[in-house]
Amino acid sequence: MPAIEITNGLHKDDVGAVRKIMSIYRPYWYIFLISFVLGLAGAWVWNITREPVYLVKSGILIHEYSPSLSSANNLDFLNRQADTYNQLTLLESHAMVDSALAYMDAGVSYYEPGKFLGSYPRIEIYRNSPFRVSFDKNHSQPFGKRFTLAIIDENWYRLSGMKGIRDFEEEKEYFFGQRLQGTGHSFTINIVQPFFKELHAGRTYQFIINDASKISQTYKSSLKIEPFYKESSAFEISLKAANYQRAADFVNVLKSIFIQQSLRQKSKSARNTIHFIENLIAFTRGTPDETDDRLQDFLERERPVNLSSIASQLADELKSLDREKVLVEVKQRYYDFIIEYIHDRRDFSEVFSPSALGIEDPVLINQLVELERLENERSRLLLASTSGSPSVQAIDNNIRQAKTALDDNIRNLRMGSSVLLADLNRRIDQMEHRIGQLPGTEQELLGIKRMLNINEAIHNLLLEKQAEAAISLASTTSDHRIIDQARNSGQVSPRMAMNYIFGIVISLGLPFIFIGFTDIVNTRIKTKEQVNRKLGFPLIGVVPRHKSLIKKGQIEVIVFDKPFSPVTEAFRNIRSNLHFFSPRKKNNLIVVTSVRSGEGKTFTAVNLAAVLAISDKRTLYIDADIRKIQPNKFTSNMIDIGLSNYLIGRADLDDIINPSSQNKNMYIMNSGIISPNPAELIESEAMVRLLTEDLHDYEYIIVDTSPVGMVADAKPLMSLSRLNMFVLRHNYTSIADMEFIREYTERARIKNLVITVNDIRQTKNGYGQGYGFGYGFGYGAAGTKSTQFTHIQ
Numbered sequence: 001m002p003a004i005e006i007t008n009g010l011h012k013d014d015v016g017a018v019r020k021i022m023s024i025y026r027p028y029w030y031i032f033l034i035s036f037v038l039g040l041a042g043a044w045v046w047n048i049t050r051e052p053v054y055l056v057k058s059g060i061l062i063h064e065y066s067p068s069l070s071s072a073n074n075l076d077f078l079n080r081q082a083d084t085y086n087q088l089t090l091l092e093s094h095a096m097v098d099s100a101l102a103y104m105d106a107g108v109s110y111y112e113p114g115k116f117l118g119s120y121p122r123i124e125i126y127r128n129s130p131f132r133v134s135f136d137k138n139h140s141q142p143f144g145k146r147f148t149l150a151i152i153d154e155n156w157y158r159l160s161g162m163k164g165i166r167d168f169e170e171e172k173e174y175f176f177g178q179r180l181q182g183t184g185h186s187f188t189i190n191i192v193q194p195f196f197k198e199l200h201a202g203r204t205y206q207f208i209i210n211d212a213s214k215i216s217q218t219y220k221s222s223l224k225i226e227p228f229y230k231e232s233s234a235f236e237i238s239l240k241a242a243n244y245q246r247a248a249d250f251v252n253v254l255k256s257i258f259i260q261q262s263l264r265q266k267s268k269s270a271r272n273t274i275h276f277i278e279n280l281i282a283f284t285r286g287t288p289d290e291t292d293d294r295l296q297d298f299l300e301r302e303r304p305v306n307l308s309s310i311a312s313q314l315a316d317e318l319k320s321l322d323r324e325k326v327l328v329e330v331k332q333r334y335y336d337f338i339i340e341y342i343h344d345r346r347d348f349s350e351v352f353s354p355s356a357l358g359i360e361d362p363v364l365i366n367q368l369v370e371l372e373r374l375e376n377e378r379s380r381l382l383l384a385s386t387s388g389s390p391s392v393q394a395i396d397n398n399i400r401q402a403k404t405a406l407d408d409n410i411r412n413l414r415m416g417s418s419v420l421l422a423d424l425n426r427r428i429d430q431m432e433h434r435i436g437q438l439p440g441t442e443q444e445l446l447g448i449k450r451m452l453n454i455n456e457a458i459h460n461l462l463l464e465k466q467a468e469a470a471i472s473l474a475s476t477t478s479d480h481r482i483i484d485q486a487r488n489s490g491q492v493s494p495r496m497a498m499n500y501i502f503g504i505v506i507s508l509g510l511p512f513i514f515i516g517f518t519d520i521v522n523t524r525i526k527t528k529e530q531v532n533r534k535l536g537f538p539l540i541g542v543v544p545r546h547k548s549l550i551k552k553g554q555i556e557v558i559v560f561d562k563p564f565s566p567v568t569e570a571f572r573n574i575r576s577n578l579h580f581f582s583p584r585k586k587n588n589l590i591v592v593t594s595v596r597s598g599e600g601k602t603f604t605a606v607n608l609a610a611v612l613a614i615s616d617k618r619t620l621y622i623d624a625d626i627r628k629i630q631p632n633k634f635t636s637n638m639i640d641i642g643l644s645n646y647l648i649g650r651a652d653l654d655d656i657i658n659p660s661s662q663n664k665n666m667y668i669m670n671s672g673i674i675s676p677n678p679a680e681l682i683e684s685e686a687m688v689r690l691l692t693e694d695l696h697d698y699e700y701i702i703v704d705t706s707p708v709g710m711v712a713d714a715k716p717l718m719s720l721s722r723l724n725m726f727v728l729r730h731n732y733t734s735i736a737d738m739e740f741i742r743e744y745t746e747r748a749r750i751k752n753l754v755i756t757v758n759d760i761r762q763t764k765n766g767y768g769q770g771y772g773f774g775y776g777f778g779y780g781a782a783g784t785k786s787t788q789f790t791h792i793q
Contacts, residue, residue, distance in 0.1 A: 020527075024519050027761065031511050039507020043499045051122075053493035054244035058237045058251045059228070059483030060258075062087050084233055086376060087480075088225055091258050097220045098212070100254040106215060106246070108133045111206040122206060126246045130200040131157070131176070133207055135187035142185050143211035150204045154195040219250060234483060240492060248486035259480050276337065318431045325424045328417050331359055335414040342407050361413060367406045374399045523735045525728060531755060534738040540581070540725070540754040541574035543567060543604065545761050556603075559610035560662045571611040574756060578612075581723050581754060588700045589691055591721040595709035595737040599729040600758035605704040608725075612700045613666035620657065620698040623671040624705045624717060626678045642672030646690070647681040653694055667698070683716045691720050708744055709737065718750050729758045 025032070062084050090096060110129035111122040130151065135141055145165050150158040156175050161168030167182050174180065176191040187209065224238045237255070241247035334354060354364055378395045385392060525531060531539060544566045546558060558567045578590075592605040609621040626644040645651035651672075660666035675681055695701055703721065705714035718724045726741055745753055 025512065025515055028511065028515055031515070032508060035507040035511050036504065037507075039503035040500065042507075043503030046503075047494045047496045047499055050494040051242050052491050053240050053242055054247065055489040055492045056239045056241065056244055056247040056251055056486045057489045058248075058255065058486040059234060060091075060237060060255055061234050061481040061483055062091075062479075087262075088235070090261075091254070092220065092223055092225055094216060094220060096254060096258060096261075097216050097223070099257050100250055101212070101216060101219065103253050103257065104246075104249055106250075107135065107137075107210055107212065109208045109210060111208075113204060113206070124243045124246075125205075126243045129205065129207075130192050130195065130203075131205070132190050132192055133187055133209065134190070135185075135209055139181075139186035140184050141187065141209050143209055143214070145208065147207050148204060149189070149207065151200050151202065153197065153201055154191055157189065159189075223254075237486075238489075239486075244488040248488065251486035255482055259482070262480055276334075318428065321424055321428050321431065325421065325428065328421045328424065332414060332417050332421070334359060335410050335417070338410050339407065339414075342403050342410075363409055364406075364413065367402065367409060371399065371402050371406065374402060522731070524731050525733050525735065525738065525757070526731060528757075530735065531728065531738065531757065534735065535726075535742055535753075535755060537726070537753045537755045538581070540577045540756055541570060542730075542757045542760045543570045543574075543600070543607075545759050557606055557610050557662065559607045559614065563614075567607070568611070571607050574608060575611045575615060578723070581752070586699055587696050588723070589703065589721045590700065590723045590725060591703045591705055591714060591718050592725045592727060593705045593714045593718070594707050594727045594729075595733065595740055596707050597710070599707075599727050599733055601707065601727045602704055604725075604727045604756055604758055605702050609700070609702040610663070610666060612702070613660070613663045616665060617699045618665050618667075618697065619700045619702065620667045620669060620695060622669045622701060622703045624682065624703050624713065626671045626675050626681060627706060627711070627713075628671075628674060642670030644672035644675045644678070644681060646672070647684055647686050648675065649686075653690075679711070679713055682713045687716070688720065691717070709740055715748050715750075718748070721752070723752050723754060724750055725754050725756055727756050727758055730760045732759065 110125045110131075112125055113122055131149065142161070142165050145162050147159060147161050147165075147168065148171075150171075152158060152173070154176070156173055158171050158173050159168065159180075160171035163169060166184060174189070176189060179188050180186070219239070219241075222240045225235050226238075228234045228236055237251055239247045239251055241250075354361065354368070374395055378392060378399065381389070381392050381395060387393075387396075519526070528539060531537075546556075546565075546567050558565055559571055562568060578588075590608075592601055592608065594601040606621065609619050612619040622643060624643060626642075626647075641651055642656050646653060646656050656669050656672065658668050658670070660668060681687065691701070691703075703717055705717055708714045728738070744750075
């Protein structure tokens with residue numbers, strides 16, 4: 001079994017794939033460097049120009065139910081632990097947010113200019129503004145417009161506004177305390193004492209008058225309430241804002257108002273009970289003081305009277321009946337109170353517990369509890385919808401049904417109390433009839449004492465209930481509790497580290513994707529494997545890129561001009577490889593062609609001829625493109641005598657072959673005049689005789705033909721040649737062009753084919769961009785020679 005080569009833990013194929021990928025991107029390192037710098041710079045500019053946003057967090061415990069004295073007496077039956085969801089809806093409602101903002105006086109935002117570099121262009125100052133703006137809330141204001149204020153001294157300032165703010169487009173001076181009023185504004189600016197001249201004079205500030213509805217919406221959308229744990233009644237309140245101190249104050253005020261409102265709601269039952277009892281006291285038939293006065297007058301008029309045993313017994317029985325009657329009458333007044341609420345369609349949140357007056361009917365209590373629940377549910381729904389919504393209408397229907405049931409129950413209870421009251425009155429009448437049989441003085445004394453007992457019973461009962469309600473009110477505590485005050489949890493925007501990472505990823509990712517995509521969609525040749533796979537012809541050599549291939553209409557003969565350049569070494573390498581394909585000493589005919597113009601065919605043919613000449617090989621260069629007049633490839637002179645003149649019989653062979661002034665072994669045959677039938681001339685017997693018989697004195701004959709993809713002139717020449725060389729240009733010749741070469745050579749049955757790749761880019765470690773075209777000549781810049789030389793085989 002063959003061994004598998006491993007390199008640093010990777011298979012050889014994996015290493016090759018990685019190297020191939022790296023070779024695609026290595027030539028564009030400067031693009032990655034520039035993009036990296038721009039990405040970091042963009043992230044830095046973004047970070048310093050964005051307004052910082054901070055996260056403030058706090059905790060609150062909703063409906064922590066703690067039984068109190070009032071609950072033991074059932075006075076807070078309507079203040080039971082309510083639905084947590086309803087309370088959260090109330091906590092984050094617009095009404096609660098508006099109340100918190102109004103308490104904080106958030107109508108104006110103050111700023112001072114930031115530094116040019118290193119910070120946001122403006123910085124909000126929340127508590128440290130040296131001036132305050134107060135505006136008329138009943139007057140139209142330039143909401144959202146930015147004003148610029150420069151403090152002159154503690155008495156004067158200069159004010160200007162943004163474009164479009166009438167009366168403030170130009171900077172003007174005003175004194176502090178002056179009322180600025182116009183069609184669209186009405187506000188006053190006052191200096192804050194103490195004023196520090198050295199600190200504030202000459203400084204510039206900005207302020208914006210906020211639209212209450214917009215700032216309320218901004219705070220509400222930024223407010224977030226979530227449970228600390230699943231199904232927990234402890235919630236975390238978080239808020240994102242540009243000024244963390246303002247955000248912390250808002251959250252703390254919001255919690256405080258929420259708890260105070262909850263406390264007021266919870267103590268409402270006790271307050272309503274006290275108010276009801278106070279009204280009952282006002283309707284009593286007399287006071288203990290007035291009755292005492294009547295008793296004192298009686299004792300002064302009459303001698304002391306001792307009641308008989310019968311009179312004393314009758315007095316005690318009558319006292320008990322009167323006390324029982326007072327309790328029934330108080331209950332009837334409560335029933336009338338509930339009936340009045342039902343008929344007036346008043347909010348049942350003001351109804352207090354019937355237990356406070358000794359009414360312990362469970363059906364009545366449950367009906368009142370259900371009505372209070374429905375009223376709260378309706379209030380919650382109205383926070384997010386209107387009274388016409390189906391859900392609210394369904395609640396309204398349930399409330400009507402509950403009130404109807406309550407009204408029926410109350411009337412039944414009142415009817416029962418009326419029957420009881422009638423029985424008590426009958427029994428009292430009987431007692432009064434028996435008292436009427438006593439002596440007159442005893443009757444009068446019993447009447448006075450009876451009145452005194454009734455008043456005392458009423459007052460004692462009502463004062464007792466009033467005291468209980470007062471104790472309940474005093475001991476009322478909120479069901480909610482603050483876990484901790486709002487605190488700054490750090491800056492959340494801009495996220496500087498993430499922005500730098502994002503900038504780096506984008507700056508490196510975009511060129512990576514773009515270059516990779518360009519490489520994928522690029523159908524031009526990039527690797528030696530592509531050439532071998534499509535053609536299968538021997539690759540005889542590669543020619544690196546040179547700055548100037550054409551100069552002043554003349555093909556640059558680099559072999560002569562720069563003998564130690566990498567390009568010259570490339571042609572030397574091709575010359576060495578030619579010995580394997582064309583080893584004859586005489587008449588080595590080599591046809592050089594390409595698919596299209598621009599691939600470096602002529603440049604390759606000229607320099608190939610030159611490199612053969614400098615190796616003492618008698619070489620003839622033939623320009624066989626007779627379709628247009630061209631200058632001599634080795635000089636800038638236009639020569640109109642050449643191959644075409646010879647083929648039509650108007651010139652001799654000696655007339656068209658010119659020796660080169662640069663090398664004694666180099667001879668040139670120009671294309672000559674333009675012929676009307678170039679294809680026929682190339683296929684003529686004269687051309688065949690010229691290449692096969694007349695040029696036997698030359699060791700190498702390099703024929704530069706027309707591109708085969710454009711005209712068919714090269715085909716007859718290629719059938720006569722010893723070697724046919726196709727010139728491809730790196731990153732220029734397409735895959736389709738190579739497919740054309742393969743089909744063309746198969747159809748024409750052309751043999752002895754070799755490939756030369758031109759215009760290979762130079763890299764750090766050689767030529768070829770790591771695409772498999774590199775050959776490691778060891779030559780750097782033109783004219784620098786190394787001691788090492790390697791041939792491609």
